[in-house]
Amino acid sequence: MAQFPRRDYSGPPRKSAQSPPPAQPAAPSAWEGQAGWYDQHQGYGGADLYQMVLLPAVLKRLGAKKGQRVLDIGSGQGVLGRALAHLGVDAVGVEASPSLLEAAKTRAGKHETYVLGDARNLGEVLPGQAFDHAAALMVLQDMDPIQPVLAGAARVLPPGGRLVMALTHPCFRQPKRSAWAWDEERRQQYRRIDGYLSPYQTRIATHPGAAPGTAEAAMMTVSTHRPLSAYIEACGQAGLGVVGCDELTNPRRGTKGIRFAAEDLAAKEIPLFLVLTAVRLK
Ligand SMILES: C[S@@+](CC[C@H](N)C(=O)[O-])C[C@H]1O[C@@H](n2cnc3c(N)ncnc32)[C@H](O)[C@@H]1O
Numbered sequence: 001m002a003q004f005p006r007r008d009y010s011g012p013p014r015k016s017a018q019s020p021p022p023a024q025p026a027a028p029s030a031w032e033g034q035a036g037w038y039d040q041h042q043g044y045g046g047a048d049l050y051q052m053v054l055l056p057a058v059l060k061r062l063g064a065k066k067g068q069r070v071l072d073i074g075s076g077q078g079v080l081g082r083a084l085a086h087l088g089v090d091a092v093g094v095e096a097s098p099s100l101l102e103a104a105k106t107r108a109g110k111h112e113t114y115v116l117g118d119a120r121n122l123g124e125v126l127p128g129q130a131f132d133h134a135a136a137l138m139v140l141q142d143m144d145p146i147q148p149v150l151a152g153a154a155r156v157l158p159p160g161g162r163l164v165m166a167l168t169h170p171c172f173r174q175p176k177r178s179a180w181a182w183d184e185e186r187r188q189q190y191r192r193i194d195g196y197l198s199p200y201q202t203r204i205a206t207h208p209g210a211a212p213g214t215a216e217a218a219m220m221t222v223s224t225h226r227p228l229s230a231y232i233e234a235c236g237q238a239g240l241g242v243v244g245c246d247e248l249t250n251p252r253r254g255t256k257g258i259r260f261a262a263e264d265l266a267a268k269e270i271p272l273f274l275v276l277t278a279v280r281l282k
Pocket of ligand 1 (some may be wrong): 029075078097119
């Protein structure tokens with residue numbers, strides 16, 4: 001497992017921005033308006049869920065070696081690029097939000113490159129470039145359609161090259177159509193699912209835990225729900241075969257009330273994140 005700095009690691013001092021950010025996002029991104037907040041939230045090494053769950057899982061599945069090149073699709077403020085760079089891997093991020101791109105460049109070390117572009121058009125954004133592996137960390141739900149993203153990723157990979165996709169779990173975490181609930185009779189916490197097969201888009205709170213009335217509580221992004229089959233089919237259409245699947249639970253727990261044991265059991269049993277690993281078939 002990669003040794004990556006823990007949450008109290010503040011990273012090297014930020015460089016001053018090299019150039020002012022271009023005004024226009026390369027694709028519609030609700031993250032542009034909250035780039036400052038997101039950059040602070042992730043910090044240098046990633047928010048706690050990234051450090052505890054997402055980055056270790058994605059780095060393990062990528063299995064990238066020192067000197068290899070990895071494409072980071074929708075790189076945000078560069079949290080994955082920095083983790084890869086710590087391993088001596090050359091990371092190239094493609095990001096639609098100019099402000100997040102600037103945040104990534106400002107924090108970047110020598111193994112990182114960040115490019116403004118629409119990940120649905122990787123051929124134009126990175127003409128003639130090739131990579132050993134690619135990752136899409138918590139981004140495919142922010143992109144629509146995903147077929148061109150996956151097809152573009154497949155084209156820059158060699159046969160056998162991996163694309164690792166981390167998602168909120170589409171089976172258990174449908175935005176606004178799923179929730180934890182309590183069965184009083186059975187004294188069980190369960191996951192209530194109100195919709196699954198039909199794809200939909202909805203605006204969701206960026207930071208659902210934010211205190212009501214704060215600026216954070218008003219921040220919204222657009223999320224696209226697709227059933228699991230849509231991701232696997234889109235991989236197949238792009239010439240990618242799914243070879244790995246990690247279903248990850250949330251290690252965070254609330255305060256220890258009388259339902260704690262039941263809540264803990266459910267939280268350990270029902271995964272809220274999915275990491276799919278696909279390889280280019282030929
Ligand atoms: C939830 S953030 C994740 C960012 C980063 N991967 C991380 O894990 O911190 C989703 C990112 O996808 C970017 N994005 C959305 N649509 C995009 C597109 N068509 N092309 C490139 N980036 C896009 C957003 O601007 C945002 O930075």
